[in-house]
Amino acid sequence: MKKYCIVEKGLNEQHAGSKARNDVADTLIKEGWNPLRVSPPVIKENVSYAERIRMGLVLMKDWRKVTKTVKEEDQILIQYPLEMYPKVAMLALRYIKQLKRKKVKIIILIHDIESLRTQDKKQKEWYQHAEKSFLCLADDVIAHNKKMIGYLKKIGLDTRIHALEIFDYLVEAESIQKAETKENQNAVIIAGNLSEEKAGYVYQLDQVNAEFRLYGPNLNTEAVGTGNITYKGSFPPDDLPRVLHGKFGLVWDGKSIDECGGEFGQYMQYNNPHKTSLYLASKLPVIVWEKAAIAEFIRENQLGIQVGCLREIPEKLAALTGETYDEMLQNVSAMGEKLRKGEMLRKVLREIENLE
Known part of the structure; x- marks a missing residue:
């Protein structure tokens, strides 16, 4: 049995937007998890249709490699949400479902729940559907705290959920x-x-x-x-x-x-x-x-x-x-x-x- 973690290229900005994701990946790799690198993030407003198609093709190519690499009864940790345009990221669902059918143990660590952040009713409904679609495939979900766990259960997530309590921040003392x-x-x-x-x-x-x-x-x-x-x-x-x-x-x-x-x-x-x-x-x-x-x-x-x-x-x-x-x-x-x-x-x- 091998342990894998999905690693996406972080954004190089002067704030901690990608720091938490990078720290999770670094900790897992130090613990012996094998990194599986997938398409780098493209986060922009008003992404063109052609760019979405290109992003989707790259995503599918990378995730096909993931499903071929990870074998039955292996473990994989996925950081959620995926770091790309949300509707394009939904294309990864079919590959995660393939992993589920192969009896791969899936752990999903949550960074953000967008349905909690948006106040637009239609957006909230779309995000709730997307979140449940991803998170219900996990054997174990790592959420932020008890309040977030309560919300996830309220919207119908029926799986084991664990509280991280607080994010790590890797740095040399x-x-x-x-x-x-x-x-x-x-x-x-x-x-x-x-x-x-x-x-x-x-x-x-x-x-x-x-x-x-x-x-x-x-x-x-x-x-x-x-x-x-x-x-x-x-x-x-x-x-x-x-x-x-x-x-x-x-x-x-x-x-x-x-x-x-x-x-x-x-x-x-x-x-x-x-x-x-x-x-x-x-x-x-x-x-x-x-x-x-x-x-x-x-x-x-x-x-x-x-x-x-x-x-x-x-x-x-x-x-x-x-x-x-x-x-x-x-x-x-x-x-x-x-x-x-x-x-x-x-x-x-x-x-x-x-x-x-």
């Missing part, structure tokens, strides 16, 4: 240096896509009496305040832990400082934002929206503080004792070491293996 200076003793770090569409709240931070340091692409510097905000630039995901200096990392999304709203913000009630893993792996406690799904994990492991809105940050920081913060740092240090080594994925894979 030696590359992380935390210099304590007056400049960063109280700074709140924000890392990620800083566009007004994705992170509109960033452009309201002048209403919050706290110091913020921003890292990431797509910041509209003309629209953001300057009194309490410092923009430090954009860095590749593997370099970020080395350059993040501050007291907390902020896990927030949406257009408002008062709540995590809109498609991106409401999604936080179900997903595990990858930036949480970035901060913890970078030895930073986190500030997280109290209604976010990840807040329970942060609270149980004492890795940070929860807020209902960003206006609460100054009061929360003022009330934080040095002793409490030091305890957080110790907890973050232990958790960060696990994330940097890929222990969360290894743990859930052992759980699946023990059920066989």
Whole structure:
């Protein structure tokens, strides 16, 4: 019996969009899983019909190789969703069904559930159909957390589902240096896509009496305040832990400082934002929206503080004792070491293996 994992070429962008996928693949390969490389992602808006046809042909050629390589009773792990145009990715279903008929054990690890993110009714229905079509073929599904598992069961997924709890963030610990200076003793770090569409709240931070340091692409510097905000630039995901200096990392999304709203913000009630893993792996406690799904994990492991809105940050920081913060740092240090080594994925894979 051999173990295989599907590996798709990651996007080379200055945010963590492909970091989680790459880390999963790297961890599996280190654990002895054999990589099966399939067509690189082509993610664009308004993809032409001709381009979709070309993408589809490439996908089918690659997946035919997969079905020929993987034998009866082998195992294969697939990261979902596939990194290409969603309707083209549906072509892979026929090949996954072939693997199922060959009695291959299929594990699907979820990165995103688009039906939770979109607020368009027709899109939501299409994505729910696509998600169930893929996930029902798995012997085991790895979801983010209990909230996401509840949603999947609610829409009719009847298979074993396991909670990852939090994503790993592979990085060498030696590359992380935390210099304590007056400049960063109280700074709140924000890392990620800083566009007004994705992170509109960033452009309201002048209403919050706290110091913020921003890292990431797509910041509209003309629209953001300057009194309490410092923009430090954009860095590749593997370099970020080395350059993040501050007291907390902020896990927030949406257009408002008062709540995590809109498609991106409401999604936080179900997903595990990858930036949480970035901060913890970078030895930073986190500030997280109290209604976010990840807040329970942060609270149980004492890795940070929860807020209902960003206006609460100054009061929360003022009330934080040095002793409490030091305890957080110790907890973050232990958790960060696990994330940097890929222990969360290894743990859930052992759980699946023990059920066989």
